[in-house]
Amino acid sequence: MPAASAVGGVAYLEGLAARDAPFRALLVDGLRALDARSREVWRRGFADSTTAQQAECMGHVEKSDAPAGFVAALRDAVYEAYYANPEVWKLIGYRFRSGPRRTATLDPFDPQRVARVRGMGRLYRETT
Amino acid sequence: MRAEPADVVVIGAGAAGAALTWRLASQGARVVCLEQGDWHRPGAFASERTDFEAQLRRGNETFSPNDRKRPEDYPITTAGDGPAFMVMWNGVGGSTVHWEGHFPRLHPSDFRAHQLDGVGADWPVSYGDLERYYDLNDANIGVSGLMGDPANPPRSSRQTPPLPLGRSGEALVRGFEKLGWHWWPSDNAILSRDYAGRTGCDNRGRCNFGCPLQAKASTDVTYWPRALASGAVLRTWARVKEISVAGDGRVDGVVYFDRKGTLQKERAKVVVVCCNGIGTPRLLLASRSRLFPDGLANGAGAVGKNLMNHPSRYIEGLFAEPFETETFTGNPFFSQQFYETDKGRGFVRGYSLMVYRPFGPVSVAWGDSAPVPWGTSHHREMRRRFGHSVGIAVMAEDLPEDVNRVELDPAVKDGSGIPAPRVTYRASENTRKMLAHGAAAARQVLEAAGAIEVMDSGRVANFAHYMGTARMGNDPRTSVVNAWNQAHEVPNLFVVDGSSFATSAAVNPTSTIGALALRAADGIWERRREF
Numbered sequence: 001m002p003a004a005s006a007v008g009g010v011a012y013l014e015g016l017a018a019r020d021a022p023f024r025a026l027l028v029d030g031l032r033a034l035d036a037r038s039r040e041v042w043r044r045g046f047a048d049s050t051t052a053q054q055a056e057c058m059g060h061v062e063k064s065d066a067p068a069g070f071v072a073a074l075r076d077a078v079y080e081a082y083y084a085n086p087e088v089w090k091l092i093g094y095r096f097r098s099g100p101r102r103t104a105t106l107d108p109f110d111p112q113r114v115a116r117v118r119g120m121g122r123l124y125r126e127t128t
Numbered sequence: 129m130r131a132e133p134a135d136v137v138v139i140g141a142g143a144a145g146a147a148l149t150w151r152l153a154s155q156g157a158r159v160v161c162l163e164q165g166d167w168h169r170p171g172a173f174a175s176e177r178t179d180f181e182a183q184l185r186r187g188n189e190t191f192s193p194n195d196r197k198r199p200e201d202y203p204i205t206t207a208g209d210g211p212a213f214m215v216m217w218n219g220v221g222g223s224t225v226h227w228e229g230h231f232p233r234l235h236p237s238d239f240r241a242h243q244l245d246g247v248g249a250d251w252p253v254s255y256g257d258l259e260r261y262y263d264l265n266d267a268n269i270g271v272s273g274l275m276g277d278p279a280n281p282p283r284s285s286r287q288t289p290p291l292p293l294g295r296s297g298e299a300l301v302r303g304f305e306k307l308g309w310h311w312w313p314s315d316n317a318i319l320s321r322d323y324a325g326r327t328g329c330d331n332r333g334r335c336n337f338g339c340p341l342q343a344k345a346s347t348d349v350t351y352w353p354r355a356l357a358s359g360a361v362l363r364t365w366a367r368v369k370e371i372s373v374a375g376d377g378r379v380d381g382v383v384y385f386d387r388k389g390t391l392q393k394e395r396a397k398v399v400v401v402c403c404n405g406i407g408t409p410r411l412l413l414a415s416r417s418r419l420f421p422d423g424l425a426n427g428a429g430a431v432g433k434n435l436m437n438h439p440s441r442y443i444e445g446l447f448a449e450p451f452e453t454e455t456f457t458g459n460p461f462f463s464q465q466f467y468e469t470d471k472g473r474g475f476v477r478g479y480s481l482m483v484y485r486p487f488g489p490v491s492v493a494w495g496d497s498a499p500v501p502w503g504t505s506h507h508r509e510m511r512r513r514f515g516h517s518v519g520i521a522v523m524a525e526d527l528p529e530d531v532n533r534v535e536l537d538p539a540v541k542d543g544s545g546i547p548a549p550r551v552t553y554r555a556s557e558n559t560r561k562m563l564a565h566g567a568a569a570a571r572q573v574l575e576a577a578g579a580i581e582v583m584d585s586g587r588v589a590n591f592a593h594y595m596g597t598a599r600m601g602n603d604p605r606t607s608v609v610n611a612w613n614q615a616h617e618v619p620n621l622f623v624v625d626g627s628s629f630a631t632s633a634a635v636n637p638t639s640t641i642g643a644l645a646l647r648a649a650d651g652i653w654e655r656r657r658e659f
Contacts, residue, residue, distance in 0.1 A: 001507050020186065055503060075502050076185075076494055083489035084179045092514055094489050095454040097332040098176045100340045104330040106320050109290040109313060111274065113301065117310055123279040125237040125244065125468055127254065 001091060004082045012081035013074075023073065030070030033061050133395035134160040134361075135659075136652065137382050138402055139368050139411065142222015143638050144625040144645040145402035146347035146355060147265065151649035153360035157656070160394055161355075162366035162384055165200035165219030167348060173338025180337045181490035189337065191215040191226055191592075200365070202542035202549075204406060208532075209554035212437045215592035216404060220364060221348030223404065228335050228458045229317040229344045230482070230636040231271055233262055236281060237468060238633035241527075245469045245476045247558075248527050248631040252602045252611035253647075255281065261643035266315075268354075269345035269642070270323040273315035279464040288320040288328065290460070296451040296518035297460045300483055303577030309465040314482075317345035317638070318457060326350075333455025334487065366392075367544050370415040371399055371621070377419050379621050385544045397659045398620045398652055400613075402645070405435065405594025405626040409534040410549040412598060412608075412623075425615040425623070430608050431598055432535055434528035436632035438591035439555045441563045442484065443570035444496055444519035445579030446512065453515040455488050466569060467634060475561040477525040479634045481570060484519045492517065497585035520573060522566030524559050525634040528596050555588055563588060593637050595629040612651035613644060620659050624648045 003009075017024040031046070037057040038046040046057060062071035082088055089096060097103045136152055138145045141163035153159045174180045174189035183189045192214050193201035200218045217225045236255040241248035263284045273286040290313035293301060304311040318335065321328040329343035342349045356362060365387035372393065374380040381395040401408050409432035413423035423431055463481040466473070486492050492514045493500045500509045537550040555563075567584060574582050601607025604616035613628055615621040624645045626637050633640075652659075 058502070071502075072499075075499060078502075079493035079500075080179070080182050080185075080490055083493050084181060086178060089489070092489060092510070093453040094514075096178065097330065097454075098340070100170065100327075102327050102330045102341060103332065106329065106331055107292040109274065109292055113293075114274070114276070114312060116305065116308075117312060118276055118278065120278045120310060123310060123464065123468070124235045124281065127236040127240045127244070 002087070004078050007082065007085045007087050009078055009081045013077055016077055023077070026067060026070055026073055029067040030061065030074060033067060033070065034058065037061060133381065133397055134158050135396075135656070136160075136398045136400060137162065137394050137396035138400045139382060140222060140402035140404070140407065140625070141220045141347070141352070141362060142402060142404065142625070143224050143347055143641045145400070146221070146351035147268070147642045147645040148400060148402065148624055148649045149360045150268075150351045150355035150358065151646050152653060153355050153358035155653050157653060158359070160361045160363065160396070162368055162382060162394065163220055163362060163364050164367040165217075166364045167220045168225050168338065170338065170340045170342070173340055175334040175337035176340055180334055181488050183337060184487065184491070191217075191336070193218065199543065200367070202546070203540055205537045205540050205548055205550045206552070207550060208552040210588065212435075212551050212553045212590055213592055214406075214551070216406065220352060220362065221346040224346040224638065225338060225348065226336055227346070227638065230459050231273075231315040231317040231639045232462070232480070232635035233280065233283070233315070234633045234635060234640050235467065238631060241477065241631045247476050249599065249601060249606070251630040252600055258640070258643045258647065261646040262639060264646055265639060265642035269317055269350040270319045270326065271315050272318055272320040274313045277312040279310050279312065279467060286315065287323050290314070291316055291318060291320050291329065291457050292331065293460045294452055294456050294485075295449075296456070296485055297483055299447055299449065299451070299577050300518060300520070300573060301461070303573040303575070304463060306576040307573065309463055309573070311461050311463045313461050314459050315639070316457070316459065319343045319345075329457060331457050333457055333485075335458060336487070367546070368411060369544065369546055371401070371411065371424055373415075373417045373419055373424070377618065379424070379618055389544070398622065400622040400624055400648070400652075402625045405597045406534055406549050406551065408623055408625055408627040409597040410536065410547070413536050414547055425598070425608050425617050425621060427617050428605050428607070430606060433530050433533045434596035434599055435532040435534055435551065435553060436526035436528060436595045436629070437553065438526055438593045438632060438634070439524045439559050439563060440589050440591055441522045441567045441570070441587070442496055442519055442585070442589065443522075443567055443574065444517055444583045445574035445577065446581040446583065447516050447518070447578060448580050449516070451515050451518060452485075456485050458485060459483055466565065473565055475558045475565065477527065477558070477562070477634070479522050479524045479562055479566045481566065481573070482521045482523060484521050486517060489514055497583040520570035522563055522570060523591060523634050524562045524566060526559060526632045527556060528599070528631060529556060534597050560588070591636070593626060593632070595626040595632045595637060598623045598627040599630045600628045601630055613648040614651070622648055622652065
């Protein structure tokens with residue numbers, strides 16, 4: 001599976017940050033926290049760290065939840081970008097149909113499926 | 129020379145307003161409907177976009193007006209232990225534009241909760257009073273389903289056959305069959321075949337995000353074309369400020385802001401409020417006058433009280449077997465095994481179990497009880513969940529309580545300066561016991577069906593069905609409208625929508641809203657000379 005950054009994930013986050021001020025503020029604070037962690041532990045900025053080092057920083061920030069909700073918001077926004085991408089859909093087998101014309105007919109329902117239930121007798125209460 | 133007042137002015141073009149307008153206009157009444165929003169073009173539906181799932185949380189098509197903030201929306205503030213999740217659509221078709229189309233009817237016992245179980249209130253109408261209007265409403269919009277359900281009274285032939293169960297539905301049926309419990313194909317306001325010039329469903333799912341096929345019966349594609357052809361007038365971008373009262377205590381029209389923000393008055397012999405269980409009490413409370421200082425039709429103080437919203441739990445199962453990897457129409461079947469009261473369960477009244485499938489891959493990744501983790505295990509876990517999950521929602525009957533209510537927010541106003549509604553809500557002890565029982569039952573089904581894991585966030589959500597806030601009843605001291613949806617205090621004022629429900633039952637309300645609207649229209653027409 002491709003990385004989120006390879007299928008437009010970063011551009012999506014930038015677009016979201018541009019139109020959603022609270023998300024932008026959280027993202028900026030979160031990136032600062034990641035960078036601070038990286039410099040403290042790995043002696044280099046987050047952007048210059050290895051993937052494993054970046055993952056450690058993410059895990060630390062997620063565990064400390066400072067800034068609150070940052071990793072969850074980032075994770076959800078990345079999922080929002082990644083799994084709305086038709087390239088990814090092909091890889092996971094998701095089929096998206098659209099437009100004003102019918103693309104399939106429905107399988108018929110076999111009434112025999114409810115034969116047992118039909119025989120349960122009245123389950124509702126009669127009233128006056 | 130001043131124009132003659134309209135015979136009837138209807139406020140709100142949603143489920144109730146559309147049906148009532150059509151019924152009256154088709155009989156010859158001069159009807160004007162005022163709608164604060166606009167038509168929604170099918171090509172603009174979020175369902176047509178690849179980012180449709182993002183609209184669950186953000187964007188101008190999202191379900192909550194508080195997040196959407198479109199010009200036609202008004203803010204809704206919340207208070208209390210469990211603020212209701214606010215969902216509605218303000219436009220032609222109302223929330224039927226975004227609903228899922230579940231179309232069950234109330235049970236006969238739902239109209240007699242107090243008489244049978246000593247709780248809630250009895251409706252001043254019975255199932256029998258509404259039955260022919262249920263049938264008429266079904267025929268007008270087209271319902272898919274199957275006759276013969278032993279949990280419900282016999283009903284007329286459904287217009288189209290049931291929606292298919294799909295592989296995930298078949299798996300859950302296995303569970304219900306193993307337990308020997310009730311289940312039945314749902315009545316859905318979704319055509320499984322072509323009907324009345326509309327195209328049948330192709331099971332592409334995403335119904336909540338708008339149906340470009342018009343297989344889903346939103347009233348902008350069902351009632352409104354017929355109502356307009358019958359001569360009804362629909363004014364969009366008309367935001368009602370208040371209902372005006374004449375010196376004799378009768379209403380004489382409606383004051384509204386037009387699209388340019390200019391105040392206008394539409395004079396009327398009869399006014400019908402169809403603004404949903406939040407918007408209706410808001411408007412009645414905002415319509416204060418010398419004769420009605422506490423709000424219109426609120427002499428008993430019942431307007432805004434007894435809010436019910438169908439609290440819910442959602443339990444999801446993961447299965448080893450592969451299910452569909454595309455979205456499917458939401459609710460193929462339901463169970464009412466625990467619908468009628470059995471006091472041995474520790475609570476009164478009951479609930480429905482409803483099968484649900486994920487919206488799409490983003491929703492699966494977000495997770496309901498827990499997100500798919502980021503990092504090295506992500507794709508492995510996503511493969512385990514995507515195309516392998518199905519869930520059961522518990523829809524509990526919410527009992528009417530004074531403490532759950534809609535009031536006017538003292539500080540927050542909409543863009544036109546009209547006070548926002550403030551919603552206060554908490555789930556009762558009875559409701560919580562019912563939900564816990566329902567969650568355990570759902571888990572039992574999923575396990576019997578062979579789920580390899582059952583996921584349960586424990587979170588109490590709700591179905592955002594707003595009911596009870598201008599309820600019907602025979603006693604003017606405890607209710608707002610009578611059996612014909614006519615205000616006790618104001619003879620030419622009617623309220624028809626979820627707010628007029630005396631109790632909530634444990635089923636989706638829209639088919640009953642439609643039936644009440646058609647019946648109220650007939651009542652107005654038959655007594656038109658009184659107005």
